[in-house]
Amino acid sequence: MSFSTFPTFSTSAAHPLSGYGWDEEWAESFSLHTTVGLLPGRVVRVDRGLCSVVVADGDAVRVLRADMADVSTPDPMRYVCTGDWVAVDEIPGGRPAVRALMPRRTALVRSTNSKRSEAQVLATNVDQIAICVSLASEVDLGRIERFLALVASSGEGEALLGGTGRAAAEPLVVLTKADLVSDAEHIRADVEGIAPGVTVLVVSAETGEGMDVLRACTPGSTALIGQSGAGKSTLTNMLAEAEVMTVQQTRSVDEKGRHTTTAREMVPMAHGGVLIDTPGLREVGLFGGEGLAQAFSEVGELAAECRFHNCGHHTEPGCAVQAALEDGTLSQRRWESYLKLQRENAWIASRTDARLAAERLKKWKSITLSYRNSGLPIKR
Numbered sequence: 126m127s128f129s130t131f132p133t134f135s136t137s138a139a140h141p142l143s144g145y146g147w148d149e150e151w152a153e154s155f156s157l158h159t160t161v162g163l164l165p166g167r168v169v170r171v172d173r174g175l176c177s178v179v180v181a182d183g184d185a186v187r188v189l190r191a192d193m194a195d196v197s198t199p200d201p202m203r204y205v206c207t208g209d210w211v212a213v214d215e216i217p218g219g220r221p222a223v224r225a226l227m228p229r230r231t232a233l234v235r236s237t238n239s240k241r242s243e244a245q246v247l248a249t250n251v252d253q254i255a256i257c258v259s260l261a262s263e264v265d266l267g268r269i270e271r272f273l274a275l276v277a278s279s280g281e282g283e284a285l286l287g288g289t290g291r292a293a294a295e296p297l298v299v300l301t302k303a304d305l306v307s308d309a310e311h312i313r314a315d316v317e318g319i320a321p322g323v324t325v326l327v328v329s330a331e332t333g334e335g336m337d338v339l340r341a342c343t344p345g346s347t348a349l350i351g352q353s354g355a356g357k358s359t360l361t362n363m364l365a366e367a368e369v370m371t372v373q374q375t376r377s378v379d380e381k382g383r384h385t386t387t388a389r390e391m392v393p394m395a396h397g398g399v400l401i402d403t404p405g406l407r408e409v410g411l412f413g414g415e416g417l418a419q420a421f422s423e424v425g426e427l428a429a430e431c432r433f434h435n436c437g438h439h440t441e442p443g444c445a446v447q448a449a450l451e452d453g454t455l456s457q458r459r460w461e462s463y464l465k466l467q468r469e470n471a472w473i474a475s476r477t478d479a480r481l482a483a484e485r486l487k488k489w490k491s492i493t494l495s496y497r498n499s500g501l502p503i504k505r
């Protein structure tokens with residue numbers, strides 16, 4: 126199934142996919158695939174075992190529904206995700222097939238609350254990740270810190286599929302529904318206090334406040350994350366402007382009876398670039414990585430000033446962390462939040478390690494078994 130009506134970005138000189146993030150680097154990584162006739166494309170949604178992939182079509186773009194059997198894997202880190210670049214084989218008379226999944230530049234991954242240590246990739250190849258937080262209810266700073274750590278980990282880890290693992294996506298905090306509160310600036314200051322170096326915006330879809338700044342802060346590819354009801358879909362519609370109709374048309378033709386809550390969808394923004402709207406996240410477990418250190422960079426800076434490099438920051442003499450807690454430069458809340466996330470991270474890492482160790486053992490057993498069957502000597 127294909128759509129010739131899918132919106133395109135009409136800068137005549139540019140590649141038709143440039144609005145979707147296509148650049149020289151992608152062109153280069155696709156060169157082998159394109160020489161054998163595969164189409165480069167970006168995944169705009171994944172559902173019911175198929176993915177919708179936007180590909181170039183002359184000067185415009187169209188969306189293919191492609192089969193993913195060739196790249197299917199039991200590893201959740203390698204599941205095709207909205208935002209992925211893929212090489213598609215357009216089979217005459219048949220369903221297009223994804224033949225390759227390209228290494229990712231960034232991947233937003235959370236741990237899921239299953240018995241095994243499993244991860245879920247939420248969005249890939251995004252330049253910015255906007256953490257949406259509603260001002261309508263009390264702002265939970267700890268939750269924002271957790272989201273920030275998650276975003277800071279988006280440039281590292283297995284989910285990049287051997288990607289270069291360069292910079293993480295840039296975090297943004299978007300405080301929504303400003304029209305419902307009178308002290309938005311006050312809350313913004315509090316949030317800035319826990320988000321060193323991060324842009325914190327105050328917006329309202331109702332009054333349009335802050336929307337221009339949001340547009341300016343979201344060039345390229347942006348993912349929206351946050352709790353259900355944070356106003357992500359509303360922001361998506363506003364940023365998509367005239368394209369919203371097209372998105373809804375696409376929905377009505379393509380996705381009858383789908384479960385909206387589980388889908389992640391990429392939509393083009395009116396001012397250029399694309400947005401990935403993710404469903405509301407109730408749990409946002411960290412998935413290891415260095416993100417925590419980055420989200421709490423000032424804690425790391427303090428720890429570096431402790432007299433002992435292996436300082437436990439409890440009662441050691443010359444502990445800069447304790448000193449900062451005493452004089453109020455570091456708030457107790459912030460410190461406890463850091464410790465809590467650190468414990469959580471360590472626990473996830475241990476689960477992951479245990480699982481990896483078990484998998485290695487299993488693999489080793491099967492290798493040993495095949496050696497036995499082959500009659501070759503087994504070295505112990």
Ligand SMILES: Nc1nc2c(ncn2[C@@H]2O[C@H](COP(=O)(O)OP(=O)(O)OP(=O)(O)O)[C@@H](O)[C@H]2O)c(=O)[nH]1
Nearest residue numbers: 302329330331352353354355356357358359404405
């Ligand atoms: N007053 C006010 N209400 C808003 C604003 N933005 C969104 N809302 C309302 O907040 C509710 C939730 O907005 P959504 O955009 O559906 O929130 P969401 O984050 O996409 O929620 P999920 O799709 O469940 O993840 C809706 O009733 C919106 O109309 C705003 O700026 N001001």
Ligand SMILES: [Zn+2]
Nearest residue numbers: 431436438444
């Ligand atoms: Zn210390």
